[in-house]
Structure formats: structure tokens, C-alpha cells
Amino acid sequence: MQYLLDTSVYPREPEPLKELRQATAKLPNACFGTSPDAGQLMAMLLKLGNAKKTIEVGVFTGYSLLLTALAIPHDGKIMAIDRDRTTYEIGLPIIQKAGVEHKIDYIESPALPVLDNLLGEPKNEADFDFAFVDADKGNYWNYHERLMKLVKIGGIVVYDNTLWGGTVAKPEEVVPENKRELRRHAVEFNKLVSADPRVEISHASIGDGIIICRRIC
Ligand SMILES: C[S@@+](CC[C@H](N)C(=O)[O-])C[C@H]1O[C@@H](n2cnc3c(N)ncnc32)[C@H](O)[C@@H]1O
Numbered sequence: 394m395q396y397l398l399d400t401s402v403y404p405r406e407p408e409p410l411k412e413l414r415q416a417t418a419k420l421p422n423a424c425f426g427t428s429p430d431a432g433q434l435m436a437m438l439l440k441l442g443n444a445k446k447t448i449e450v451g452v453f454t455g456y457s458l459l460l461t462a463l464a465i466p467h468d469g470k471i472m473a474i475d476r477d478r479t480t481y482e483i484g485l486p487i488i489q490k491a492g493v494e495h496k497i498d499y500i501e502s503p504a505l506p507v508l509d510n511l512l513g514e515p516k517n518e519a520d521f522d523f524a525f526v527d528a529d530k531g532n533y534w535n536y537h538e539r540l541m542k543l544v545k546i547g548g549i550v551v552y553d554n555t556l557w558g559g560t561v562a563k564p565e566e567v568v569p570e571n572k573r574e575l576r577r578h579a580v581e582f583n584k585l586v587s588a589d590p591r592v593e594i595s596h597a598s599i600g601d602g603i604i605i606c607r608r609i610c
């Protein structure tokens with residue numbers, strides 16, 4: 394909501410995030426960037442939970458990555474996974490200028506094999522405090538199954554675009570055809586996660602909708 398952005402988000406947005414958002418706005422896929430209001434809530438969750446070790450699935454130019462890097466402590470670490478590094482290169486100089494690049498372990502790869510590799514080593518189980526997922530929507534449940542093992546009990550996993558522009562609440566017939574497939578993915582994921590006894594959830598109507606999961610068992 395514009396009111397929320399104008400009054401509570403943009404005036405408090407850290408300068409490097411503003412710069413990255415403005416650099417991203419010039420790109421054809423500018424809308425891919427995580428909404429700043431959802432980002433502000435994520436930064437709050439990271440700080441409330443004292444998150445130190447995190448996973449990010451879907452980096453793009455790095456808005457959510459940079460906000461995470463700014464929110465975690467100096468010795469915190471983010472495993473950031475994206476199958477295409479070219480957009481990260483746009484945000485990287487801003488991340489470097491902000492002095493937080495040392496917290497980032499960037500991996501250019503499809504995310505599922507990286508998460509599966511991590512799970513191949515028992516020491517990685519329940520080793521992460523926080524995860525953010527904002528990549529291919531059809532794989533959210535696959536990410537969830539893996540993150541339920543990688544994030545510790547009490548840890549947080551956040552999923553972006555769970556309202557998909559509000560289309561999840563509308564009958565498919567009134568949704569433009571080019572939005573239907575991702576709408577179906579969101580509806581299916583929302584149903585599955587809502588019934589998952591391993592997590593407590595809050596579905597927040599902020600940005601494009603985020604589901605916040607707290608692992609409880
Ligand atoms: C919506 S953008 C992420 C936006 C980012 N969170 C931000 O704040 O700017 C989605 C990203 O997911 C990446 N992606 C899509 N499918 C992927 C996959 N299977 N594995 C890893 N990355 C993937 C895309 O390359 C793209 O950069």
C-alpha cells in the first residue's frame with residue numbers, strides 16, 4: 394500500500410537499500426525485487442530472532458539479500474543461491490560499498506541441488522536460523538521440505554509472493570491467463586503450508602504477501 398510505503402518504509406529505508414532499489418527500477422524485471430514493506434518486516438524478524446546464519450533462495454539484484462546482510466551481525470553468514478549471477482552483479486557494487494559482502498556466500502546454481510548437498514552432511518541439519526524463499530514458485534513446497542530440515546526448531550522461513558497480486562482470492566476465470574500458472578502454484582503452496590503441523594504460520598498481507606513460518610518440530 395502506497396500510504397504505508399510513504400509514511401513508514403521509505404523514510405526509514407537504509408541508504409544502500411534505497412540505492413539498490415533505484416538501480417533495480419531501471420531493469421526490465423524491476424518488479425522482481427522484494428517489496429520494501431515486506432523487506433522491512435523481514436529485517437525486524439531477523440533482528441527479533443537474532444538470526445546469524447541464513448539461506449536465501451532467489452537473489453536477483455540483491456534487495457532482500459542486502460537487507461538480510463544489514464540486519465544480521467558482523468560475523469553472520471548468508472548462503473545466497475540463484476541460478477543466474479548476472480543480475481547480482483548489478484547490486485554487488487552497492488553491497489560492497491555497504492561493507493557487508495563478507496557475510497555473503499553467493500552460489501550460482503539451481504537451488505534444489507544446493508539444498509540437497511547441504512542435507513548430505515548431517516552437520517548442516519537444523520544449523521540455520523532463518524531462510525527466505527523468492528524464486529521459482531512451482532518449487533516452493535520442494536524448498537519447504539528441505540528447509541524444514543535445515544532450519545532449526547524455533548527458526549523462521551519466509552516465502553514471498555503468496556498472494557500473487559491478490560489473484561489467489563479470485564476465481565481462476567477472472568485472472569488474466571498469463572498469471573494463472575503462478576496463481577495455481579501459490580494457491581497450492583498456501584494450502585499445503587497451512588496444513589503443515591511442523592510450523593506455526595502467519596500469512597501477512599504486505600508487499601505481494603508473505604508467509605512467515607516458525608518451525609516447531
Ligand atoms: C523474484 S526474483 C528474486 C528477488 C530478490 N529476492 C530481490 O529481493 O531482489 C527470483 C530469482 O529467482 C531465481 N531463480 C528462479 N528459479 C531458480 C532456481 N530453480 N534456483 C535458483 N534460483 C532461481 C531467478 O534467477 C531470479 O533471480
Ligand SMILES: O=c1cc(-c2ccc(O)cc2)oc2c(O)c(O)ccc12
Pocket residue numbers: 424425426427428527528529530553554601
Ligand atoms: O513476475 C514475476 C515472476 C517471478 C518468477 C517467475 C518464475 C521464476 O522461476 C521465478 C520468479 O517472480 C516474481 C516475483 O518474485 C515478484 O515479487 C514479482 C513478480 C514476479
